[in-house]
Amino acid sequence: MKKIKTDILVIGAGSGGLSVAAGAVQMGADVTLLEGHKMGGDCLNYGCVPSKALIASAKAAYAQRNSAKFGVADGPGTVDYAAAKDHVADVIAQIAPVDSVERFEGLGVRVIREWGRFTGARTVQAGDTEISARRIVIATGSSPLVPPIPGLEDVPFETNETLFDLRDRPDHLLIVGGGPIGMEMAQAHVRLGCKVTVIEGDKALGKDDPELAQVVLQTLKGEGVEIIEGAQASKVSGKAGDITIETDDGQRFHGSHLLMAVGRKSNTDRLDLEVAGVETTKRGVKVDDKLRSSNRRVYAIGDVAGGMQFTHVAGYHGGVVIRSLLFALPAKAKTSHIPWVTYTDPELAQVGLTEAQARKQHGDKVEVVRADYAHNDRALTERKTQGFIKVMVVKGRPVGASIVGHQAGELINLWALALSANMKMSKIAGMVSPYPTISELNKRAAGAYFSPRLFDSSLVKTVVGLVQRFIP
Numbered sequence: 001m002k003k004i005k006t007d008i009l010v011i012g013a014g015s016g017g018l019s020v021a022a023g024a025v026q027m028g029a030d031v032t033l034l035e036g037h038k039m040g041g042d043c044l045n046y047g048c049v050p051s052k053a054l055i056a057s058a059k060a061a062y063a064q065r066n067s068a069k070f071g072v073a074d075g076p077g078t079v080d081y082a083a084a085k086d087h088v089a090d091v092i093a094q095i096a097p098v099d100s101v102e103r104f105e106g107l108g109v110r111v112i113r114e115w116g117r118f119t120g121a122r123t124v125q126a127g128d129t130e131i132s133a134r135r136i137v138i139a140t141g142s143s144p145l146v147p148p149i150p151g152l153e154d155v156p157f158e159t160n161e162t163l164f165d166l167r168d169r170p171d172h173l174l175i176v177g178g179g180p181i182g183m184e185m186a187q188a189h190v191r192l193g194c195k196v197t198v199i200e201g202d203k204a205l206g207k208d209d210p211e212l213a214q215v216v217l218q219t220l221k222g223e224g225v226e227i228i229e230g231a232q233a234s235k236v237s238g239k240a241g242d243i244t245i246e247t248d249d250g251q252r253f254h255g256s257h258l259l260m261a262v263g264r265k266s267n268t269d270r271l272d273l274e275v276a277g278v279e280t281t282k283r284g285v286k287v288d289d290k291l292r293s294s295n296r297r298v299y300a301i302g303d304v305a306g307g308m309q310f311t312h313v314a315g316y317h318g319g320v321v322i323r324s325l326l327f328a329l330p331a332k333a334k335t336s337h338i339p340w341v342t343y344t345d346p347e348l349a350q351v352g353l354t355e356a357q358a359r360k361q362h363g364d365k366v367e368v369v370r371a372d373y374a375h376n377d378r379a380l381t382e383r384k385t386q387g388f389i390k391v392m393v394v395k396g397r398p399v400g401a402s403i404v405g406h407q408a409g410e411l412i413n414l415w416a417l418a419l420s421a422n423m424k425m426s427k428i429a430g431m432v433s434p435y436p437t438i439s440e441l442n443k444r445a446a447g448a449y450f451s452p453r454l455f456d457s458s459l460v461k462t463v464v465g466l467v468q469r470f471i472p
């Protein structure tokens with residue numbers, strides 16, 4: 001057995017692990033990085049990148065079929081499903097060098113392409129190497145949860161780990177789970193020419209404000225996605241090409257393919273965590289607000305830490321632990337300023353509190369201001385007038401923003417800054433936005449906060465009246 005010593009051992013080369021490894025090595029630490037499967041993890045290979053690339057193909061097909069409103073004849077939007085998958089693979093290949101062994105070795109990281117497992121409180125074995133480390137960061141991510149639904153073990157099904165390799169277009173895709181994976185893939189596939197049925201046990205897009213989620217769900221239904229809510233998939237039967245799902249309320253749905261998108265399971269199984277005294281919960285590695293586990297020298301970041309499961313959260317966690325690991329500074333991970341976006345069309349974006357959460361937390365102190373896409377000139381030129389923004393304000397500062405509509409994921413960035421910097425609404429209202437941009441909606445929402453204070457105020461009217469009397 002080869003034995004090595006390192007300052008920081010990172011287990012998992014996905015969004016979180018790569019951020020820690022790159023940051024720590026460039027600031028002078030000796031860093032060892034383990035990856036048992038593909039460099040780049042889920043986001044690059046099975047998650048964000050392929051899903052957004054496939055959504056782009058679907059958008060192109062949809063745009064071609066719906067261009068008459070711009071004075072351009074509608075086209076057939078003929079889809080070559082396998083070619084769309086080639087586009088997905090090409091996009092992954094373009095990004096892959098940034099996450100590659102070569103790049104990380106070039107930065108000075110020792111990369112070992114093996115699965116890691118703890119052999120002691122400070123030691124991990126990877127292949128024929130035993131690594132002792134001053135600090136260890138678990139960044140092993142998550143995998144698709146496969147629930148114990150009777151019959152599922154005998155029926156072929158897709159997950160996010162297989163879907164992007166499928167080259168024959170499904171005639172009828174059944175999707176179990178109406179979360180972000182389910183709904184993004186539902187719209188992509190209906191636009192790529194498949195029949196799609198989503199079976200959701202509770203409410204589809206249930207983590208978002210229902211008023212905004214409804215806008216997305218109505219649009220998807222309008223495009224032909226069948227969405228069944230409040231029906232738990234409870235039995236699966238059939239064979240490749242002919243699959244039946246039965247739900248707990250007695251409905252039956254038939255399709256040619258099945259995608260399971262019912263949430264995630266943290267990747268802790270291979271790690272032998274008990275050997276290192278690292279405790280877990282049902283959601284993943286148990287961590288405190290500094291992302292430190294029950295073993296003081298071991299941290300967990302990203303999906304495996306069991307909180308919000310997004311690439312930008314894994315990256316943010318990376319930054320937080322680097323401060324503790326390299327500078328021994330007390331750094332805490334917060335969630336109140338973390339945005340998320342579901343990349344349906346229209347997009348659905350959230351940061352901070354939803355309206356319901358803000359009312360629960362702040363009661364009468366909350367003011368909700370809104371602005372509609374229908375009043376935005378750029379949205380009118382693009383014929384993207386569906387949607388709105390809501391901003392929840394307490395004592396002149398935003399505590400949450402929810403946006404549904406064209407480019408909502410771009411618009412939410414400003415509110416992510418406003419929340420993380422604790423900015424006042426007056427800062428947003430005072431900004432000059434270029435005309436005509438969709439982002440003017442942000443300023444308009446801030447304007448909506450001040451309009452009644454300025455235009456409906458007798459004090460303002462009295463002051464203006466007095467000033468006008470006295471100025472020459």
Ligand SMILES: Cc1cc2nc3c(=O)[nH]c(=O)nc-3n(C[C@H](O)[C@H](O)[C@H](O)COP(=O)(O)OP(=O)(O)OC[C@H]3O[C@@H](n4cnc5c(N)ncnc54)[C@H](O)[C@@H]3O)c2cc1C
Binds near residue numbers: 016142311
């Ligand atoms: C279909 C889909 C779409 C998504 N879209 C988005 C999106 O648009 N935006 C967004 O922000 N998030 C999105 N996500 C979520 C995002 O992919 C994850 O939150 C992110 O990848 C988590 O990063 P991570 O570093 O925690 O884990 P991962 O990226 O999963 O990396 C973990 C790595 O650890 C390796 N590993 C595991 N165990 C071991 C071990 N014992 N030894 C060595 N290596 C190990 C794994 O092989 C993997 O490479 C999406 C997810 C899916 C499934």
Ligand SMILES: NC(=O)c1ccc[n+]([C@@H]2O[C@H](COP(=O)([O-])OP(=O)(O)OC[C@H]3O[C@@H](n4cnc5c(N)ncnc54)[C@H](O)[C@@H]3O)[C@@H](O)[C@H]2O)c1
Binds near residue numbers: 177204263310
């Ligand atoms: N745009 C993005 O940022 C993006 C996109 C995709 C995924 N993700 C990340 O990946 C995570 C996982 O996504 P997801 O959509 O798989 O999970 P999810 O947990 O968000 O949604 C799963 C859904 O499946 C339903 N469900 C569970 N069991 C069921 C059953 N037997 N029958 C019917 N419905 C059932 C649940 O009620 C839930 O609504 C997300 O939480 C998110 O963090 C992010």
